[in-house]
Amino acid sequence: MKERVTIREVATLAGVSAGAVSLALNDRPGVSETTRQRIRAAAEQLGWVPSQAARNLAARAGRTDTIGLVITRPARQLGLEPFYMEFISGIESVLEEIEGSLLLRLVRDREQEIAVHRAWWRDRRICGSILVDLTKSDLRIQALARLGIPTVVAGNPGLTGGSVAAVWTDDSAAVEEAVRYLAMLGHRRIARVGGDPRLGHTAIRTRALAAVAEQLGLEPPRSVPTDFSGQAGARATRMLLASANRPTAIIYDNDIMAVAGLAVAAEFGLHVPADLSLIAWDDSQLCRLTHPALSAMSHDVHGYGALAARTLFDLVHHREAPSAPAPTPTLAPRGSSAPPGPRPATH
Amino acid sequence: MKERVTIREVATLAGVSAGAVSLALNDRPGVSETTRQRIRAAAEQLGWVPSQAARNLAARAGRTDTIGLVITRPARQLGLEPFYMEFISGIESVLEEIEGSLLLRLVRDREQEIAVHRAWWRDRRICGSILVDLTKSDLRIQALARLGIPTVVAGNPGLTGGSVAAVWTDDSAAVEEAVRYLAMLGHRRIARVGGDPRLGHTAIRTRALAAVAEQLGLEPPRSVPTDFSGQAGARATRMLLASANRPTAIIYDNDIMAVAGLAVAAEFGLHVPADLSLIAWDDSQLCRLTHPALSAMSHDVHGYGALAARTLFDLVHHREAPSAPAPTPTLAPRGSSAPPGPRPATH
Numbered sequence: 001m002k003e004r005v006t007i008r009e010v011a012t013l014a015g016v017s018a019g020a021v022s023l024a025l026n027d028r029p030g031v032s033e034t035t036r037q038r039i040r041a042a043a044e045q046l047g048w049v050p051s052q053a054a055r056n057l058a059a060r061a062g063r064t065d066t067i068g069l070v071i072t073r074p075a076r077q078l079g080l081e082p083f084y085m086e087f088i089s090g091i092e093s094v095l096e097e098i099e100g101s102l103l104l105r106l107v108r109d110r111e112q113e114i115a116v117h118r119a120w121w122r123d124r125r126i127c128g129s130i131l132v133d134l135t136k137s138d139l140r141i142q143a144l145a146r147l148g149i150p151t152v153v154a155g156n157p158g159l160t161g162g163s164v165a166a167v168w169t170d171d172s173a174a175v176e177e178a179v180r181y182l183a184m185l186g187h188r189r190i191a192r193v194g195g196d197p198r199l200g201h202t203a204i205r206t207r208a209l210a211a212v213a214e215q216l217g218l219e220p221p222r223s224v225p226t227d228f229s230g231q232a233g234a235r236a237t238r239m240l241l242a243s244a245n246r247p248t249a250i251i252y253d254n255d256i257m258a259v260a261g262l263a264v265a266a267e268f269g270l271h272v273p274a275d276l277s278l279i280a281w282d283d284s285q286l287c288r289l290t291h292p293a294l295s296a297m298s299h300d301v302h303g304y305g306a307l308a309a310r311t312l313f314d315l316v317h318h319r320e321a322p323s324a325p326a327p328t329p330t331l332a333p334r335g336s337s338a339p340p341g342p343r344p345a346t347h
Numbered sequence: 348m349k350e351r352v353t354i355r356e357v358a359t360l361a362g363v364s365a366g367a368v369s370l371a372l373n374d375r376p377g378v379s380e381t382t383r384q385r386i387r388a389a390a391e392q393l394g395w396v397p398s399q400a401a402r403n404l405a406a407r408a409g410r411t412d413t414i415g416l417v418i419t420r421p422a423r424q425l426g427l428e429p430f431y432m433e434f435i436s437g438i439e440s441v442l443e444e445i446e447g448s449l450l451l452r453l454v455r456d457r458e459q460e461i462a463v464h465r466a467w468w469r470d471r472r473i474c475g476s477i478l479v480d481l482t483k484s485d486l487r488i489q490a491l492a493r494l495g496i497p498t499v500v501a502g503n504p505g506l507t508g509g510s511v512a513a514v515w516t517d518d519s520a521a522v523e524e525a526v527r528y529l530a531m532l533g534h535r536r537i538a539r540v541g542g543d544p545r546l547g548h549t550a551i552r553t554r555a556l557a558a559v560a561e562q563l564g565l566e567p568p569r570s571v572p573t574d575f576s577g578q579a580g581a582r583a584t585r586m587l588l589a590s591a592n593r594p595t596a597i598i599y600d601n602d603i604m605a606v607a608g609l610a611v612a613a614e615f616g617l618h619v620p621a622d623l624s625l626i627a628w629d630d631s632q633l634c635r636l637t638h639p640a641l642s643a644m645s646h647d648v649h650g651y652g653a654l655a656a657r658t659l660f661d662l663v664h665h666r667e668a669p670s671a672p673a674p675t676p677t678l679a680p681r682g683s684s685a686p687p688g689p690r691p692a693t694h
Contacts, residue, residue, distance in 0.1 A: 066450075078436045085432045089425045092453040101467070102451045103413075106439040120448075125472075230636040256636065259606075263638035286633075289577040289603065291610035 005048040014042035065100035067091060067312060068126035068149075070113045072133060078106060081228060081256060082284035083301055084132075087154075090305020091130070098313070114143045121149050127316045128152070130308045134159050134200045152312040154304065157323055159200040165315050166323040167307045171201050172208035174297050174329040175251075178279050179212045179221075181331055182249045186339045187277065191247035192223045193236040193257050202253065209251075222247070226257065233257025237264040241276075248340035249277040251297075255286045258294050262336065273338035283332055292335025299329035352395040361389035412447035414438060414659060415473035415496075417460045419480060425453060428575060428603060429631035430648055431479075434501075437652020438477070445660070461490045468496050474663045475499070477655045481506050481547045499659040501651065504670055506547040512662050513670040514655045518548050519555035521644050521676040522598075525626050526559045526568075528678055529596045533686045534624065538594035539570045540583040540604050549600065556598075569594070573604065580604025584611040588623075595687035596624035598644075602633045605641050609683065620685035630679055639682025646676035 007025075011018045016031075016039060023030040024039040025048075031039070042048075069091070071084065078084055091102055103126055107113050117140075120126045127150065131140055134155030141164050144151045153160055156168045182190050192209055195202040206223050213221045224239060226232035233252060237260065240247055252258035258280030262272060270276050272292060280287050283296035304326045314321035354372075358365045363378075363386060370377040371386040372395075378386070389395075416438070418431065425431055438449055450473055454460050464487075467473045474497065478487055481502030488511050491498045500507060503515045529537055539556055542549040553570050560568045571586060573579035580599060584607065587594055599605035605627030609619060617623050619639060627634050630643035651673045661668035 078432055078439075085425055088451070089453065092425075092451070096453065096455075099463075099466075101463075101472075104435070104439070104449045104451050106436065106443065108443075116446075116448075119446075125448075230632050234636065256632070259633070260636040263636055263640075266638035285577050285603070286606070289581065289607040289610055290637075291613035293610075 005043075005046045007048075010039065010043045010046055010048050013046060014039045064127045064316060065095075065098060066103055066126050067095070067100065067309060068103050068105075068117060068120050068129040069132070070105045070107055070116050070129070072107055072109060072113055074106075074108075081254065082286060083254060083282055086282075086284060086301040087132070087305035087308075090302040090307075091309040093302070093306050094309035094313070100313075110139055114140055117144055117149060118147060121147050128312045130154060130312055135198055136200055136203070138200075150312065150315045152308050152315060152321070154308050155200055156204060158204070162323070165311055165321045167304065167311055167326055168323075169201075169299060169304065169326045170328040171204045174299075175205050175208035176212045177328075177331050178251050178297055179209065179216065179218070181333070182251075182277065182279070182337070183216045183218060185249075185277070185337065187218075187249040189219045189245060189247045190221050190249045190251065191240045192221060192251045193233050193240070193253065193261065194223045194225050195228050195253040197225045205253065219245075226253075228254055228257065230256045230260040234260040234264050237261040238268075241265070241268050241270065247276075249279070249337070251279045251281070253281050255280040255282050255284050255294065255296065258296070258336075259286055259290055262290055262294065272336050274341045277337040277340070279331075279337060281329070283329075287332075287334070290336075295334045295337040296332050297329040298332040300327060303327070352390075352393045354395075356393055357386065357390045357395050360393060361386045411474045411663060412442075412445060413450055413473050414442070414447065414656060415450045415452075415464060415467050415476040416479070417452045417454055417463050417476070419454055419456060419460055421453075421455075428601065429633060430601060430629055433629075433631060433648035434479070434652035434655075437649040437654075438656040439652075440649070441653050441656035441660070447660075457486050461487055464491055464496060465494060468494050475659045477501060477659055482545055483547055483550065485547075497659065497662045499655050499662060499668070501655050502547055503551060505551070509670070512658055512668045514651065514658055514673055515670075516646060516651065516673045517675040518551045521646075522552050522555040523559045524676075524678050525598050525644055526556065526563065526565070528680070529598075529624060529626070529684070530563045530565060532596075532624070532684065534565075534596040536566045536592060536594045537568050537596045537598065538587045539568060539598045540580050540587070540600065540608065541570045541572050542575050542600040544572045552600065566592075573600075575601055575604065577603045577607040581607040581611050584608040585615075588612070588615050588617065594623075596626070596684070598626045598628070600628050602627040602629050602631050602641065602643065605643070605683075606633055606637055609637055609641065619683050621688045624684040624687070626678075626684060628676070630676075634679075634681070637683075642681045642684040643679050644676040645679040647674060650674070 007018050007021045011021045020031050021039050024036040105116050129149050129151050131153040134153055136159055152165045154167055157166045209221050224236040226236055258278055261278050265272050265276050272278055280294040280296040282301055283298035287294035287296045307326050311321045311324055354365050354368045358368045367378050368386050371383040452463050476496055476498050478500040481500055483506055499512045501514055504513045556568050571583040573583050605625055608625055612619050612623050619625055627641040627643040629648055630645035634641035634643045654673050658668045658671055
């Protein structure tokens, strides 16, 4: 029944010529925006479906509204980190404006990630892609460039040599702000529960931490690598708190690890912030739900995802897009940070 | 350059006839699985790309590997609830097996949700859809049936009248287990911080709670509705704890609200579990990262998402799929639940 609605019927209802309907429904120039909208409304009302020929034409033109996102993480781990879902929700906020869609895949490794992009691009299912979890000399950048896929990376241009459109946050500046704040409170022994050292932004933070600590004359800070999971964050915190030179403050590379760190401090009978200061990263809602609430380097991850999507659509529609820094995370001081107390007895 | 690779070259490299290559690359019967794989490998190696004709054929055949998922929630809220990302990660685990994809949209309301489905289906971008957040007499079910979209709902068949393939968890049985456990510990005044009362599973839990409490001779339990956010969970907990007849145990409809409840108890100077027992729902990693760890109705949300995806592919490929119950959530008792202490002084 749907197939029987003709262009002519749509034209009659909209009060225009069949030619105008054809232009409007095929997104071609030649009709005004208000007429286009009236025609669309008429087509919608009648349940008009494009003919196979028109559909094939659309397929040839390529999808101009679908973003590809492939994430190389075990599926089970993805649900546990607020970062990705907030990033995706930011992308979706832009897709909502333009009625676009997100094509999402989780894969095991970079090769598979490239293969998925190749297949999506070959089948014209995406207009472009956003790359996350950038590494130094990331294989994907060249691979996607060779395929001709419009690409925006969420990562520091220092990692890409400026060869691709990028959105990024200034991780060095954020680390420096966190450490300066703790130093001002009187902390001299600061440690960090970091992320995956293979990732570019983790390495940037590690370097920045060492540099600012040296500059401020603090003890050389320890960075313990993790896989970003809460369990790994708990384990790293236990290790740091059980060490001979226990830190008086710990900076975490995300928020779920900081939540785990807070629980480990309680396990050890340490009072936060009197015995130990904690600073989280990313600052999802989680940080405001603990007691005490977690001080955090507050990062608008939702806005970061939206910026990545906007930059990609600029690239797709205008064939170029300026790389754009996202706002630098800023310190949100809450109840988990304070001047260090007198050194408690050894545990 | 890619366009110049011919079927004949692929055939030569794979050591088969051009006809076999055509069958293999068009996913038609007539070649063995091992031959098909050899041909695919050869095509991959040579960088073979299907001709436009073949691509249009694939478009006409429709996407048989892409699942549509539309979620009606504000984009910002989505990042905060572990449930969705775990559910999606479960869907992705099935997509990984078959090299399928997920098309994801966040929308504001049900009408928009139906419009997105209509457009995806018209453009043959999905093979079927999974519906979440089912309501009583859900408009979407009839709309998608009318469009002819293979659909699986994640929700109790009691809400759909059995008109559509469903996967669901037995929320009544889970509520009963939680309440019987608390009653066995000696609790008589149990409250619940529930979800959105418009959702079917929220209503089912509310009814089950009242029924089992009456059966066990407990005080009539209060259910406070929320929007599932941590903030709303905190607010509801404060209200319950400040009331004249303070409950000795609270059941939460998700885990982020239970984490918030734990912090509110600390704010009020109440000790968990001596002064107040808490039971979370869904049981993401979060519940094991707090101190004390949260007792929870443990629900394999990842497995639930995988079951929904498998059921949908059954439906797409075999035109029918039995509705399938997911395992009932089971109690994971941890440090946040214990017998009620002596009634403390009023706060």
